[in-house]
Amino acid sequence: MQRKLFSLVILFLILIFPAIAQEIQFELTKVEGKTLENSGFQLVEVIDNQENSASIGSIYSTNNQVYKIKIRNTISQGIKDFYNNSLSQSETERAIQMRVVDFKISEKQQSSKVASGELKIKFSYYLKGSFEPVHLVDYEAGITYQRSIHRTDLVNQILNRGVSNSLIFFNDWIKDHATQNRKLAKSIRLEIIEKSRKSDQDTVFYDSNRPLNWNDFLDKPNRTSSNNAVIFTSLAMEGDPFMEDGVLVLPLEIKVYMLPGSSWVRNEGKNDYSLNHEQRHFDVTRIVGNRLINKLKALELNPENYEAEVNSAFFDSYREMNRLQEIYDARTRHGLDNAQHRWNTILDKALNGEMEEIEKELIKGK
Structure with missing residues (x-):
């Protein structure tokens, strides 16, 4: 009876042993037969x-044996070496x-x-810089x-082919988009x-050739105001960047304007002295616009930070x-x-570019 029981235990172990997964390592090498032009x-x-990066799956071998697959030197290192060795x-x-x-x-x-079997791949590509990586494109495929x-060696060929296909895809994507995708601007x-x-x-x-006149003041006077006239002036910045031979071109227009519908004058305030004062408010805005242009020209811009730098310069000028x-x-x-x-x-x-007195007044404040 004891012999029968012992034999059954051994038979049970023999039956389940092939199902216990062993490990096999595969190596990612490079694109077969050539070096790709980067x-x-x-x-x-x-x-x-x-979620589980320890193994990339399981394959079968003789006698119903199951092997867990690992990439030599980790998946991350293997893929990185494959790309860099192939380019x-x-x-x-x-x-x-x-x-x-x-x-x-x-x-x-x-x-x-x-x-x-089937190999499933999904890689996401990001551009690294001084800030958070910027998403470029995804590659998703199956073999x-x-x-x-x-022939377990054929599995290694499948793995290398899958990584090779992803590299060819991304290398071609960079080539096709380098001159037109803003994210890739050099x-x-x-x-x-x-x-x-x-x-x-x-x-x-x-417009220096078109001074203001009282017909530009269309709003009704504010009864609670002690002023004889009020003008609403402002400045705006507009631009639509575009790519040109891999260079990001940023055309910017600084607009200086006044709004007649928000500007007013009392009848008793319509005289040349008051009109000059309001015109000078308009001149102040033009001067700040000119100063903004000079600040923008002095900026050291790169494709990563240009939006933040340009916007910061604009808002600083708006406050100025x-x-x-x-x-x-005052x-x-x-x-x-x-x-x-x-x-x-x-x-x-200042309208002629001499800003020394303006600088002094800004330092003194009100």
Whole structure:
């Protein structure tokens, strides 16, 4: 009885032992037979985001044996080495991060001699820089196959083919998009656009050849205000970047304008002295616009930071415009003081590019 029991235990172990998975390591090498011409990137980081990265799947071998598959030196290192070993060197290399979303292989045993399987791949590519990586594109594919149960080496070929296909895809994607995709821009060129805009009853654009007149003040006077006239001036920045031979071109227009529908004058305030004072408010805004243009031209921009740098310069100038308007009114007592003549001179000089007095007034404040 004891012998029978012992024999049954051994038989049970023999039956289940083949089902216990063993391990086999495969190596990712390089694109077979050639070195690819690099389209201008280097894979600097591979992050494996799979839940179970210890193994990429299981395959069958003889006698119903199941092997867990691992990539030598980890999936991340294996893919990184494969890419870099397969590409020629490039003078302008973009730093690329890959995130492995899926890299798994699964098999079914069709018979005692044949296994069928599928490799599933999903890689996400990101451009690395000084800030958070920027998503570029995803690669998703699958390879199905059948093989002799004895040829586990064919699985290694499938793995290498899958990674090779992803590399060819991404290398071609970079080549096709390098000159037109803003994310891939190597440099940036700022262009200041100056347009002559036509004024109408809704908006009067600053024009040195077209001074203001009282017909530009269309709003009803504010009964609670002690002022004889009020003008609403402002500045805006517009631009639509585009790609040109791999360079990001940023055309910017600085618009200086006043709004007739938000500007008003009392009948008793319609005189040349008051009109000059309001015109000078318009001049202040033009001067700040000119100063903004100079600031923009002095910026050291790159494709990563240009939006933040340009917007920061604009908002700084917008705040400067409000400060300088307040200083101008405070110094001239809203046009009621003889200091108006001094400010006429200061503003005329500033309109001609001489900013020393303006700088002093901004430092002194109100």
